[in-house]
Amino acid sequence: MELSLNHRKEGDKTVLEVGGEVDVYTAPKLREKLVELVGDGHYQLVVDMTKVEFLDSTGLGVLVGGLKRVRSHDGTLSLVCNQERILKIFRITGLTKVFPIHDSLDEALQDA
Amino acid sequence: MSDVELHLPPDVRYVGLARLVVCAAARQSGMSDERIEDLRIAVSEATTNAVIAHQRVQRTLPVVLLFGASTAGFSVTVRDSGAGFEPTGAQDGASRDWTGEHGLGVTLIRGLADEVEFLRAAGMRVHMRFAVGLEAEGAAERTSGQAEVS
Numbered sequence: 001m002e003l004s005l006n007h008r009k010e011g012d013k014t015v016l017e018v019g020g021e022v023d024v025y026t027a028p029k030l031r032e033k034l035v036e037l038v039g040d041g042h043y044q045l046v047v048d049m050t051k052v053e054f055l056d057s058t059g060l061g062v063l064v065g066g067l068k069r070v071r072s073h074d075g076t077l078s079l080v081c082n083q084e085r086i087l088k089i090f091r092i093t094g095l096t097k098v099f100p101i102h103d104s105l106d107e108a109l110q111d112a
Numbered sequence: 113m114s115d116v117e118l119h120l121p122p123d124v125r126y127v128g129l130a131r132l133v134v135c136a137a138a139r140q141s142g143m144s145d146e147r148i149e150d151l152r153i154a155v156s157e158a159t160t161n162a163v164i165a166h167q168r169v170q171r172t173l174p175v176v177l178l179f180g181a182s183t184a185g186f187s188v189t190v191r192d193s194g195a196g197f198e199p200t201g202a203q204d205g206a207s208r209d210w211t212g213e214h215g216l217g218v219t220l221i222r223g224l225a226d227e228v229e230f231l232r233a234a235g236m237r238v239h240m241r242f243a244v245g246l247e248a249e250g251a252a253e254r255t256s257g258q259a260e261v262s
Contacts, residue, residue: 023124024124024163025124057160057219057220085146085149088150092223092224
């Protein structure tokens with residue numbers, strides 16, 4: 001399955017909806033999108049991963065890169081993820097302590 | 113012994129195919145859906161590393177996956193002929209430097225497989241074993257055959 005990327009503004013935040021598979025083949029597209037968003041001044045990012053079918057370490061690395069970019073502008077990058085199989089890889093790599101991870105988009109948008 | 117041998121061109125577009133084929137074999141062997149998700153990630157990590165290793169030294173030879181089920185579980189070996197690397201040790205995810213954008217793959221393989229062995233000899237050989245369910249049943253169906261993509 002290919003990667004799908006769609007973004008929209010929700011108040012002061014920008015939601016990037018990611019769908020499909022994020023691996024070494026598709027991750028460059030996600031990286032480009034995050035670079036583009038930060039370049040356009042979107043520093044409060046919510047990456048909605050509800051429709052992600054697969055994510056491996058290449059995708060994790062891209063998200064870490066995105067987080068570093070927004071933080072250099074005093075921004076934030078939070079995640080929406082309710083799939084155990086994906087949460088598991090954040091736990092194994094210790095990244096649950098780095099990214100705010102929310103069960104739902106509403107929860108992520110309400111988070112200050 | 114692994115029973116199926118898959119030769120993949122060292123191109124990142126084939127990593128998804130490796131996941132599909134190995135996980136289909138594991139499913140056929142009776143592995144649970146939950147364990148297949150672990151296998152899917154570990155295979156992706158090892159295959160990605162192998163493909164990148166070939167690309168770094170402009171090697172056009174295929175990377176090779178050997179996999180199959182036995183009473184010991186489901187085993188996958190990913191073999192490349194790149195420059196090889198010294199794998200990081202068993203690392204506590206919580207203690208690693210989060211700012212690193214690379215090197216998470218070995219951490220994931222170690223965290224997901226029941227057994228893993230990294231051998232550096234004329235490239236890398238990463239051997240992973242997933243035990244859940246198969247050995248308990250005692251008589252996993254064996255698959256055999258060869259597949260090559262070029």
